[in-house]
Amino acid sequence: MSNGPKNPVGDTSWFVRDRFGLFIHWGIYALPARHEWVKSQEKIRDEDYQKYFDHFCPDLYDPRVWAQEAKNAGMKYFVVTSKHHDGFCLWDSALTDYKATKTPWGKDLLHPMTEAFRAEGLKVGFYHSLIDWHHPEFPVDGLHPMRDDEAFREAQKNRDIRKYAGYLHGQARELLTQFGKLDIMWFDYSYSDRDWGWAKGKGKADWQSEKLLTMVRDLQPGIIVNDRLEIGGDIKTPEQYQPKSGLTVDGKPVVWEACQTLSGSWGYHRDESSWKSTEMLIRMLIDTVSKDGNLLLNVGPNARGEMDSRALERLRGMGAWMRLHSRSIYGCGASDFTPPPDCRFTQNGNRLYLHLFAWPFKHVHLEGLAGQVEYAQLLNDASEVKTSVVDPHQQAQNTTMGGQAGTLTLELPILKPAVAVPVIELFLKA
Numbered sequence: 001m002s003n004g005p006k007n008p009v010g011d012t013s014w015f016v017r018d019r020f021g022l023f024i025h026w027g028i029y030a031l032p033a034r035h036e037w038v039k040s041q042e043k044i045r046d047e048d049y050q051k052y053f054d055h056f057c058p059d060l061y062d063p064r065v066w067a068q069e070a071k072n073a074g075m076k077y078f079v080v081t082s083k084h085h086d087g088f089c090l091w092d093s094a095l096t097d098y099k100a101t102k103t104p105w106g107k108d109l110l111h112p113m114t115e116a117f118r119a120e121g122l123k124v125g126f127y128h129s130l131i132d133w134h135h136p137e138f139p140v141d142g143l144h145p146m147r148d149d150e151a152f153r154e155a156q157k158n159r160d161i162r163k164y165a166g167y168l169h170g171q172a173r174e175l176l177t178q179f180g181k182l183d184i185m186w187f188d189y190s191y192s193d194r195d196w197g198w199a200k201g202k203g204k205a206d207w208q209s210e211k212l213l214t215m216v217r218d219l220q221p222g223i224i225v226n227d228r229l230e231i232g233g234d235i236k237t238p239e240q241y242q243p244k245s246g247l248t249v250d251g252k253p254v255v256w257e258a259c260q261t262l263s264g265s266w267g268y269h270r271d272e273s274s275w276k277s278t279e280m281l282i283r284m285l286i287d288t289v290s291k292d293g294n295l296l297l298n299v300g301p302n303a304r305g306e307m308d309s310r311a312l313e314r315l316r317g318m319g320a321w322m323r324l325h326s327r328s329i330y331g332c333g334a335s336d337f338t339p340p341p342d343c344r345f346t347q348n349g350n351r352l353y354l355h356l357f358a359w360p361f362k363h364v365h366l367e368g369l370a371g372q373v374e375y376a377q378l379l380n381d382a383s384e385v386k387t388s389v390v391d392p393h394q395q396a397q398n399t400t401m402g403g404q405a406g407t408l409t410l411e412l413p414i415l416k417p418a419v420a421v422p423v424i425e426l427f428l429k430a
């Protein structure tokens with residue numbers, strides 16, 4: 001590329017240490033409260049979606065409370081939807097009237113939020129939708145709410161994606177220049193592989209991704225950009241699944257971040273009930289870090305501006321675990337040692353962390369660790385865990401176990417410590 005960005009890559013050094021972030025999906029879809037895609041899923045026309053705009057007034061909104069909850073949960077950064085696919089903007093963009101300042105609320109939501117999170121020491125990211133179901137130049141396609149209205153499609157067939165791209169770039173410039181230092185820009189998403197016959201999906205040519213990325217990197221040197229512009233990026237973003245192992249490109253490990261919901265929706269969904277348990281969420285965080293990834297965990301606040309009790313219960317539960325165990329998360333990554341069944345290892349230098357997803361009776365056997373461990377303790381209370389190496393030649397007898405070459409055996413208390421996932425901290429010999 002001849003006139004590529006002056007700053008070709010983002011700085012992920014903090015990101016791979018911090019490991020845990022908060023995703024926030026918030027917009028006027030919180031009013032219907034049945035998924036952030038409601039406009040598309042229910043094929044709602046602009047004039048019928050307008051009632052949510054006209055009644056948006058989050059009177060309990062206090063981003064300082066959100067920031068404290070995130071910090072207490074152990075999160076180190078946050079990414080918020082500046083605009084989602086419905087086109088509604090949380091800040092006072094000069095390029096549209098479809099924004100928070102024109103609703104009954106009447107105020108910008110994004111500046112107070114970035115300030116509140118920065119004040120708690122969290123890094124700041126914006127999720128910005130590439131898709132826009134409100135913009136008059138965004139061509140109707142198979143995802144668009146008006147996809148089945150043939151008269152509308154015909155009347156709107158001259159929509160010009162280049163004009164929309166101008167708007168997209170202009171708004172990105174606003175976000176990148178009006179909110180101080182940004183740490184992450186999270187664009188969503190490209191779907192040029194889709195083809196409905198009468199319309200095709202959209203991707204890098206439509207967004208003018210190269211030009212957009214160059215601008216982003218020039219305006220915010222070091223900013224991390226995700227991979228959904230269809231031209232690569234600094235981080236890969238698996239969504240709604242836990243990868244089997246760390247992500248690679250051409251066989252080389254890459255920086256990645258799993259994004260996950262608390263229940264089955266990103267935006268506030270009143271009646272959705274598949275909420276993950278706190279323990280499952282903690283296991284997901286551990287599993288992610290054990291594979292060298294980050295977890296971006298989503299909350300969809302409601303239309304009064306609050307995180308609801310189901311979300312708070314989970315964030316606080318994670319915070320309680322993180323208060324005692326963050327040492328096995330921050331600064332940690334994959335280990336070369338293979339964990340026993342139902343366990344995950346994370347490692348930070350000579351500290352190896354054994355996470356026990358199931359609590360076994362009395363012993364856990366660590367292959368390959370005989371002679372390697374100087375000291376072992378439960379992380380939650382720093383109580384000693386005795387270790388031994390059974391003579392490999394010893395035959396199993398009535399009350400003595402058989403030996404195995406290279407295996408270190410830990411002696412556990414019968415009672416599982418009163419934490420969601422117990423962790424044993426192993427100090428490796430230098």
Ligand code: GLC
Binds near residue numbers: 025037259
């Ligand atoms: C998807 C969805 C979306 C959500 C996002 C989060 O691409 O379109 O609603 O914002 O994933 O990763």
